[in-house]
Amino acid sequence: MKLDQIERALSVYPRARIGFYPTPFHKLDNLSRQYGVNLFMKREDMAGPASLSGSKVRVAEFVIGDALKKGIDTIITQGAFLTNSGMQFAMACRKVGITPILFLTRDEPRHGVLEEYRGNLLLDRLMDVETHYLKAPGSAYVNIPDDKQRVLDAMLARKEELESEGHNVMIVPTGGALPSGFVGHMLTFKEIVEQSDSEGVSVDYIYHTTGTGTALPGMLAAKLLTGNPIKFRSISISNYSPEYWINENIIAERVEGIIAGLGQKVPAREDILREINVDRRFIGENYAVPTSESLAAIKALASNEGVFLGPVYSGKGFAGMLDHLRSGQIEAGSNVVFLHTGDTANLFEVNGVTGFTTPF
Ligand SMILES: *Cc1c(COP(=O)(O)O)cnc(C)c1O
Numbered sequence: 001m002k003l004d005q006i007e008r009a010l011s012v013y014p015r016a017r018i019g020f021y022p023t024p025f026h027k028l029d030n031l032s033r034q035y036g037v038n039l040f041m042k043r044e045d046m047a048g049p050a051s052l053s054g055s056k057v058r059v060a061e062f063v064i065g066d067a068l069k070k071g072i073d074t075i076i077t078q079g080a081f082l083t084n085s086g087m088q089f090a091m092a093c094r095k096v097g098i099t100p101i102l103f104l105t106r107d108e109p110r111h112g113v114l115e116e117y118r119g120n121l122l123l124d125r126l127m128d129v130e131t132h133y134l135k136a137p138g139s140a141y142v143n144i145p146d147d148k149q150r151v152l153d154a155m156l157a158r159k160e161e162l163e164s165e166g167h168n169v170m171i172v173p174t175g176g177a178l179p180s181g182f183v184g185h186m187l188t189f190k191e192i193v194e195q196s197d198s199e200g201v202s203v204d205y206i207y208h209t210t211g212t213g214t215a216l217p218g219m220l221a222a223k224l225l226t227g228n229p230i231k232f233r234s235i236s237i238s239n240y241s242p243e244y245w246i247n248e249n250i251i252a253e254r255v256e257g258i259i260a261g262l263g264q265k266v267p268a269r270e271d272i273l274r275e276i277n278v279d280r281r282f283i284g285e286n287y288a289v290p291t292s293e294s295l296a297a298i299k300a301l302a303s304n305e306g307v308f309l310g311p312v313y314s315g316k317g318f319a320g321m322l323d324h325l326r327s328g329q330i331e332a333g334s335n336v337v338f339l340h341t342g343d344t345a346n347l348f349e350v351n352g353v354t355g356f357t358t359p360f
Contacts, residue, residue, distance in 0.1 A: 013183060014066055016095075018060060018091075019049065023188075029305075031304050035322070037325060037333060038333070040196065041339075044342060053091070054341050055185070055339070056175070056214065058181075059182070064096055074100075076101040078104070078151055078173070082312050083102070084312075084342050087123050087345070090102065090127050105135070107135070119348045136151075183218055187218075190222060193228060203336075205230070206339060207318075209313045221259050225264055232276070236278050281320070290315065293322075294315035300318075309343065311349075313346075
């Protein structure tokens with residue numbers, strides 16, 4: 001498949017136009033000089049419809065396209081209390097006139113009692129989103145089967161209630177991870193290649209923060225289908241492992257699903273797995289707990305380039321990339337793109353460990 005055939009191939013899927021695409025792509029001149037590489041940034045944080053956005057809007061465009069076709073009027077989704085996907089799905093729903101409902105999990109001893117609305121919670125409140133809070137001991141991410149079931153049961157109960165009142169309700173899992181949405185980030189890949197081409201640059205690496213596994217499958221499917229040599233480097237904020245709800249095989253399955261859905265030849269599993277490179281060393285103590293590296297990375301980008309990352313996801317991803325650059329894992333002179341997936345509003349969240357906004 002050629003790069004310019006991607007958009008046509010995706011036209012078989014219903015899509016709600018919500019974001020501003022293509023998102024910007026630009027060089028980070030000062031950090032490039034400091035690190036001896038050509039560093040670029042792809043700005044999914046500027047995807048719209050609001051200025052505080054992120055990588056889930058691409059996913060939401062296709063999930064919501066499908067929902068509108070099915071006559072859905074209410075979308076229930078879940079996430080950790082700092083969820084970007086929940087906030088972005090709420091924005092996307094508001095834009096198209098679907099009612100968003102959020103079920104958010106929080107480990108109170110670790111992440112603090114919810115007393116104030118800041119960060120994404122404030123944005124959810126401004127959008128007048130019906131929000132339900134559930135405790136999730138151990139982590140704000142729900143991994144324990146019983147807890148997972150508890151959240152699902154709560155969402156199903158609300159769904160049933162609304163259906164009995166005549167509503168058409170769709171449940172969207174954490175991160176917006178529905179097969180209908182995974183194709184969205186094929187377009188991110190296409191834009192990166194086109195935008196770097198027009199600057200006369202051929203990209204060697206794409207770095208990004210990975211968690212729920214919604215951006216990588218589409219980008220990787222597009223890479224494989226177009227035979228592009230770009231390599232992916234994923235910095236994880238969740239503990240990818242065989243027994244966890246997200247891991248390399250799940251990503252590979254999603255890639256296979258995208259390619260099969262487009263009627264193209266699916267590569268062998270091991271050829272897909274070879275392209276997936278997840279670094280788990282930058283998670284730190286827990287989800288939403290900043291690390292010294294992530295705080296330094298956020299500050300480095302802000303003070304050198306005037307661009308803001310977030311403390312839950314993109315700061316940790318950027319920290320991982322800077323570590324790879326410093327430790328020589330990336331050859332000098334390489335062309336490196338960091339996918340800014342958003343998270344900026346979480347700079348203004350209350351951190352449960354310190355009780356204050358992210359401590360710089
Ligand atoms: C959801 C999210 C991620 C992780 O994205 P996936 O592609 O779903 O793994 C990274 N950064 C931000 C800001 C996010 O909201």
